Amino acid sequence: DSLLLQLTGGDSLLRDTLLLDSLRRDSLALAPADTARTEKKRNWFMSDSMSLSRVCWMSIPIPGYGQIYNKQYWKLPILYGTFGTSLALYFHENKKFKPLKRRFEEITSQEMSRTEELDAVQSEMIRHNTRRQIYLFAAIGSYIYFIGDAAVNYATNDVSSVKKATTLATICPAAGQIYNKSYWKVPIVLGGFASMIYIIDWNTRGYQRFKKAYRLRYDYDQKVAAHNQWKEDVKNDPDLPEPENPASSTDEFKGRYSADFLKNLKNNYRRNRDLSIIATAGLYILQIVDAHVDAHLKDFDVSDDLSMRIEPAVDYAFIAGTGVRPVVGFNFSINF
Incomplete structure (x- = not known):
């Protein structure tokens, strides 16, 4: 202020004018930086030139x-x-399904014989379980479809068909094969995944079944051992309290199988389930690689001037001691 007063000769009005002009220049100098930061924040969420990968990743959450x-x-x-x-x-x-499942487990934990109540509860439980699985698949299917739709209709940047096919195969199995128009591969991919999911579900149910049977059989054996030990100890101590008497039936197999046998079955089903999960992951990666390679091969020149042919061939050769014998093989030819 003192410097401005000296420069303006004590004129306060001129001093204020110079001060406002200086502040205006400072604000204009800072405006581009603030605008750039605002633009950067906006571009992170919704830019006019976002990559295909980012659009797909943002569509997931x-x-x-x-x-x-x-x-x-x-x-x-x-x-x-x-x-x-x-x-x-x-x-x-x-x-509706959860209380029916709890009731079904209560009945089967006590007795596995078929009764009218068990049949009614199981039928109703299966009905609601089937419906909920259909609705869940419909929700997941619609969710995945619209992520794939965003990738197919993406046209902001120049994206190769290879990247689109790979992205679609990553989003949903067989989507890359459909994009490449390799329709004959779709039943193979979907059939493979359906088979693996069925195998995983089969082994999971078997694992849960024998896990429960093993637990019941193990508890039964422990109670029997404790009761037998009590019979021996009560001879020396007549006032010894009697432990819990083991039930007449232990599990759904009515005690026909030992605890070690049930444990082995439980472990086998668990191992098969884990291997099936690993195989499913391998199949998922394989179909991504197939879509990627197939999209690359679409651009190759496969005309008559550049082609490869493999065809069966029959020839005759003289073999000492046996004479002339036919030889079956393949002809491999390359034109370029």
Whole structure:
């Protein structure tokens, strides 16, 4: 202020004018930096040139993000309608399924013989379980479909068909094969996944079954051992309290199998389940590699000027001691 007063000769009005002009220049100098920071924050969430990978990754936690980015807003009601309805119906059926399952486990933990109550509870439980699985698959299917739809309709940057095929195969098995128009591979991929899921479910149910049987049989053996020991000890101490008397039947197999046998079955089912999970992961990676390589091969020149042929061939050769004998093999030819 004192310097401004000296420069302006004591004129306060001129001093204030110079001061405001200086502040205005400072604000203009800082404005571009603030604008750049704001633009950077905006670009991180919704940029005009986001990569395909980022659009797909953002669509996972934010359903419909890809459709908003691609400006296909009319698809949002379909997405949230199918996904939300399927999810609501799943929770509705799951709410009915859980008490039936608890009741089924209560009955089977006491007696495995077929009764009218057990049949009725099991039938109702299976019905609600089937419905909830259908609704869950519908919710997951719609969720995955719209992530793939965002990748297919992405057109901001120049993205090769190889990257799109690989991205789609990563999002959903067989989607990359469909994008490459290798339709004959789709039943193989989906059939392989369906088979592996069935095998995993089969071994999981077997593991849970024999795990429960082993636990019941082990508890039964412990009670029998304690009761037999009490019979020996009561001779020396007549006032010794009697332990819990073991039940007449232990598990669904009525005691026909030993605890060690049931334990081995339990471990076998668990090992098969774990191996099936590893095989499913391998199949998932394999179909991604197949989609990637197949998309690359689509661009190769496979005309008559550049081709490879493998065909069966029959020839005759003279063999000492046996004469002329036919020889069967293959002809391998390359044209370039």
